[in-house]
Amino acid sequence: MPQTRSSPPKAGDEATAPRPPAGDLLRLLIVALQVGLWAVVVQHFHLLEARLLSSLAIWLLPAFLIHAVLPRRFRKAFFVLVALATLLEVAGLGEGAVLIGVGLGLIGLCHLPIPYYGRVGLVALATLALAAVRAELVTPPGPQETWLALMPIFASIFMFRLVVYLYDLKHMKANDGLWHRLAYFFMPPSPFFAMYPVVDYKAFGKHWYDRPATDIYQKGCHWMFRGVTHLLFYRLIYFHVAPTPSEVDGAASFVLYVFSSYLLYTRISGEFHTIIGVLALFGYNLPESHHYFFLARSFSDVWRRINIYWRDFMMKIAFYPTYFRLKKLPTVTAVTIATLVAFFATWFFHAWQFFWLRGTWLLQATDMTFWGALAILVLGSALRQLKAAKAARKPADAPWSLAEALRVTRSASIVFVSMCCLLSYWSCNRPGDWFGMFGLAFRDGLLLAPAFWLLVLGVPTLGVLLHLGAHLRDRRFGRGPLAFGPKATLVLSGGLLIALLGQPALHRRLPDEMATFLRSLTQDSFRQSDVELMERGYYENLLGTDRFTSHLWDLQMQRPSDWVPFADSEFAEPIDDEILQYRIKAGVDGIFHRVPFITNRWGMRDRDYEETKPEGALRIVLYGSSYAVGSGVEQEDAWEKRTERWLNEEKAGGRYSSYEILNLAVPGYTTVHRALFARRTMARFAPDIVLVTLLDRDDSFTASRLVRPIRRGARLPAELEDVRRRAGIDRDTPEDQAIARLRPFVDEIVLWSWRMIEEDCRKLGARPVLVAMMTEREGADHDACKRLCRLAREQTGLFVLELEGIWGDHDPRKLNVAPWDRHPNSFGHQLMAEALIKALEAEGEALGLGLKN
Amino acid sequence: MASQEIRAAVKDYIMEEFLPGEDPATVSDSTALLSEGILDSIATIKLAAWLEDHYGIELEAHEMSVDNLDSIAAIAAIVTSKLEARG
Numbered sequence: 001m002p003q004t005r006s007s008p009p010k011a012g013d014e015a016t017a018p019r020p021p022a023g024d025l026l027r028l029l030i031v032a033l034q035v036g037l038w039a040v041v042v043q044h045f046h047l048l049e050a051r052l053l054s055s056l057a058i059w060l061l062p063a064f065l066i067h068a069v070l071p072r073r074f075r076k077a078f079f080v081l082v083a084l085a086t087l088l089e090v091a092g093l094g095e096g097a098v099l100i101g102v103g104l105g106l107i108g109l110c111h112l113p114i115p116y117y118g119r120v121g122l123v124a125l126a127t128l129a130l131a132a133v134r135a136e137l138v139t140p141p142g143p144q145e146t147w148l149a150l151m152p153i154f155a156s157i158f159m160f161r162l163v164v165y166l167y168d169l170k171h172m173k174a175n176d177g178l179w180h181r182l183a184y185f186f187m188p189p190s191p192f193f194a195m196y197p198v199v200d201y202k203a204f205g206k207h208w209y210d211r212p213a214t215d216i217y218q219k220g221c222h223w224m225f226r227g228v229t230h231l232l233f234y235r236l237i238y239f240h241v242a243p244t245p246s247e248v249d250g251a252a253s254f255v256l257y258v259f260s261s262y263l264l265y266t267r268i269s270g271e272f273h274t275i276i277g278v279l280a281l282f283g284y285n286l287p288e289s290h291h292y293f294f295l296a297r298s299f300s301d302v303w304r305r306i307n308i309y310w311r312d313f314m315m316k317i318a319f320y321p322t323y324f325r326l327k328k329l330p331t332v333t334a335v336t337i338a339t340l341v342a343f344f345a346t347w348f349f350h351a352w353q354f355f356w357l358r359g360t361w362l363l364q365a366t367d368m369t370f371w372g373a374l375a376i377l378v379l380g381s382a383l384r385q386l387k388a389a390k391a392a393r394k395p396a397d398a399p400w401s402l403a404e405a406l407r408v409t410r411s412a413s414i415v416f417v418s419m420c421c422l423l424s425y426w427s428c429n430r431p432g433d434w435f436g437m438f439g440l441a442f443r444d445g446l447l448l449a450p451a452f453w454l455l456v457l458g459v460p461t462l463g464v465l466l467h468l469g470a471h472l473r474d475r476r477f478g479r480g481p482l483a484f485g486p487k488a489t490l491v492l493s494g495g496l497l498i499a500l501l502g503q504p505a506l507h508r509r510l511p512d513e514m515a516t517f518l519r520s521l522t523q524d525s526f527r528q529s530d531v532e533l534m535e536r537g538y539y540e541n542l543l544g545t546d547r548f549t550s551h552l553w554d555l556q557m558q559r560p561s562d563w564v565p566f567a568d569s570e571f572a573e574p575i576d577d578e579i580l581q582y583r584i585k586a587g588v589d590g591i592f593h594r595v596p597f598i599t600n601r602w603g604m605r606d607r608d609y610e611e612t613k614p615e616g617a618l619r620i621v622l623y624g625s626s627y628a629v630g631s632g633v634e635q636e637d638a639w640e641k642r643t644e645r646w647l648n649e650e651k652a653g654g655r656y657s658s659y660e661i662l663n664l665a666v667p668g669y670t671t672v673h674r675a676l677f678a679r680r681t682m683a684r685f686a687p688d689i690v691l692v693t694l695l696d697r698d699d700s701f702t703a704s705r706l707v708r709p710i711r712r713g714a715r716l717p718a719e720l721e722d723v724r725r726r727a728g729i730d731r732d733t734p735e736d737q738a739i740a741r742l743r744p745f746v747d748e749i750v751l752w753s754w755r756m757i758e759e760d761c762r763k764l765g766a767r768p769v770l771v772a773m774m775t776e777r778e779g780a781d782h783d784a785c786k787r788l789c790r791l792a793r794e795q796t797g798l799f800v801l802e803l804e805g806i807w808g809d810h811d812p813r814k815l816n817v818a819p820w821d822r823h824p825n826s827f828g829h830q831l832m833a834e835a836l837i838k839a840l841e842a843e844g845e846a847l848g849l850g851l852k853n
Numbered sequence: 854m855a856s857q858e859i860r861a862a863v864k865d866y867i868m869e870e871f872l873p874g875e876d877p878a879t880v881s882d883s884t885a886l887l888s889e890g891i892l893d894s895i896a897t898i899k900l901a902a903w904l905e906d907h908y909g910i911e912l913e914a915h916e917m918s919v920d921n922l923d924s925i926a927a928i929a930a931i932v933t934s935k936l937e938a939r940g
Binding site: 167170171200202203206287291300304311315316319320321323324325327331335382385386398 | 874888890893894895898899902912913914915917918919920
């Protein structure tokens with residue numbers, strides 16, 4: 001007997017057709033066990049942002065159990081109350097209350113007793129007013145910071161759902177009830193995710209307990225664990241496969257970059273599966289948000305499988321309305337115009353989403369051409385489908401054949417590789433960056449690279465195997481969903497296996513390499529190149545990379561708009577040096593990164609000093625970057641000031657009556673900048689000791705920062721010009737490529753800088769000291785730092801102070817000034833000062849510090 | 854026109870157009886056509902055009918929803934309501 005495609009029987013009214021209570025209770029407990037296991041796995045692997053994770057893991061299980069045992073008529077109200085509670089917890093009581101008030105106001109506008117288009121107009125006006133606040137064009141009542149902090153959460157809840165709600169309101173015949181309407185906007189997972197699927201209002205109502213409750217709950221668990229696998233896969237690709245554009249230095253890395261750009265999308269699919277799964281725990285049996293999108297066989301199939309909720313949203317508000325207005329035209333014309341309108345709306349709404357998250361409109365050539373190219377590909381595919389007489393669909397009971405598998409695999413492979421190319425292009429900041437990498441890879445023998453052939457042959461082979469696997473699965477289980485028991489067994493066993501893999505006890509018993517690999521999957525951190533990128537973003541405002549797919553982006557979205565790079569701030573003063581470009585402005589008093597920023601008459605973020613050293617004092621001048629300036633912390637909390645205080649309070653009165661540390665550090669200055677700036681300023685202050693800092697990522701920072709003047713066509717010192725020529729970089733070299741080419745020359749560049757400082761010190765009779773500060777921050781490269789220290793000892797006359805293990809066992813994430821800014825906070829500076837003080841005490845004699853005993 | 858006749862005609866059309874070669878017994882009146890991927894956007898447009906031509910009714914954009922198109926029963930229901938409204 002043929003197996004029907006019918007979905008499982010509907011629940012009907014549970015009150016009239018109850019299950020045996022004992023059976024229901026057992027199923028509920030099995031589901032609760034899975035929810036608990038999910039919370040353990042998510043916590044062990046740090047799969048969601050730490051701030052949100054603890055909250056979500058704590059409330060989900062009790063809220064699910066209470067909701068499940070409540071009488072049906074109270075469940076929607078409880079759902080809304082849970083959502084409001086999570087909102088207040090995530091946003092804070094005051095801010096959350098404002099958000100709820102504004103939200104209720106917007107929903108209220110939708111129901112005013114005036115004509116429909118009048119209500120639409122009022123909602124549009126209110127939205128524009130809020131957009132003006134987001135763009136900081138108007139100052140709202142109350143603290144602006146509060147409003148700005150609320151906007152991403154507000155946007156996640158209202159920006160698309162209001163559009164859907166207003167659309168459906170026009171055609172709604174029945175009153176859905178207050179709690180249902182509130183539940184649509186106030187969903188418990190909303191405050192936890194900046195990206196949220198655009199749930200359809202009609203589907204939200206239609207699928208509430210439309211199947212037996214425990215079946216829906218079980219489906220929810222299944223999706224939550226599917227979300228876990230996607231998020232872990234993302235992490236695997238992120239840490240172990242995907243290079244950043246600046247790491248692409250040939251054919252192999254280019255192939256990896258292209259390939260991984262699409263795979264990184266699993267972060268979004270993982271989060272969406274999680275969200276839809278959590279909603280299912282509250283009875284919302286919503287359709288899946290992504291359906292095996294890597295296996296799409298045509299571009300319109302990609303559009304159908306990837307972010308299905310978005311596709312449905314666009315069909316509803318753009319495609320169908322356009323098509324039905326034009327349906328008197330030839331079908332091909334109407335479909336073409338409707339598809340282009342839908343993709344224009346997609347681009348517009350993505351830019352709209354970006355605006356609410358970042359406060360600026362996304363107008364980037366890569367973004368616009370990406371959506372344009374995708375529109376053309378989907379349109380071509382749709383028109384082919386439209387012209388086809390009948391759907392070429394294989395019957396469910398057809399036997400498996402290699403020819404059919406190869407045909408399907410060929411289509412899927414072409415689509416997959418094309419999507420990889422498109423996504424990798426979209427991830428670039430400028431179109432030229434992608435083509436530059438492609439040119440580099442081509443010259444490097446792309447068509448002969450093993451990685452290329454691995455991709456070309458591996459993807460189809462995998463495709464055939466998957467095709468066979470799907471056929472065998474269909475034959476064994478049919479195409480319908482699994483029953484409760486097998487599904488629960490599958491989820492529990494898979495969940496337990498994942499939980500086991502996250503156990504440190506297991507890691508200790510495994511070989512080092514495997515343990516390191518598994519540990520990397522449990523860490524919510526950043527690869528070294530992204531930390532570098534974050535620093536570049538901090539200084540250069542680069543925000544386009546891995547837009548919407550990288551978790552780096554989550555942090556950038558939290559960054560307030562006034563958290564500008566130092567060079568763009570009012571405290572930077574342009575100078576006539578093509579490499580340095582700016583220095584700290586003298587005599588300013590203001591706020592930078594939320595703390596007072598006061599400078600002395602010499603342009604130091606420091607107290608005032610006389611030009612001539614006081615009698616009996618030891619004078620030290622310091623050259624460094626933002627870490628030495630104390631970016632984001634009070635001046636007195638910075639390690640330099642702490643060290644100066646210690647010298648004067650505890651060590652003065654010996655050989656020297658006082659100590660001065662003149663802080664000539666400037667944010668954004670690399671080793672090269674420090675040397676050039678020292679040449680301009682050192683002689684004036686006649687120091688006894690010159691401290692030059694070296695941080696644990698200064699090598700990569702030097703390469704990325706030096707590329708900018710080269711690409712501006714700045715005149716370089718002869719030695720650097722020689723390096724530039726040998727690296728093959730000119731004004732036209734794309735930035736990422738230029739960085740990659742300069743990287744092998746970093747040691748040479750750094751040594752040149754230090755020799756220059758050494759030479760200047762010798763002329764003044766000052767002692768040059770290199771202070772290498774190795775913290776345990778994310779992406780720290782201690783090996784590179786130690787290598788440079790060794791080179792400094794062997795090839796320069798710098799005295800080297802190597803400070804290791806500065807942050808000890810402290811959690812590096814708790815030592816940042818802000819989640820989006822990895823500069824050390826006050827406690828971090830205290831630890832740095834303690835490490836330096838310890839080194840100065842140990843080496844004081846050798847350095848001639850004359851410390852009092 | 855009886856709802857049963859409409860269901861049968863709609864099913865015949867769907868089987869022939871979108872599930873050629875498939876055993877008709879695998880599709881019931883309640884099979885989820887949209888969420889199971891049997892009907893995509895282009896298929897939906899083809900189906901709507903066929904319904905309009907075949908039954909002489911006018912469908913509107915907002916009616917192209919899961920409420921009206923997710924099953925043969927739902928499609929028959931909207932066609933019936935349109936025919937009844939026309940008299």
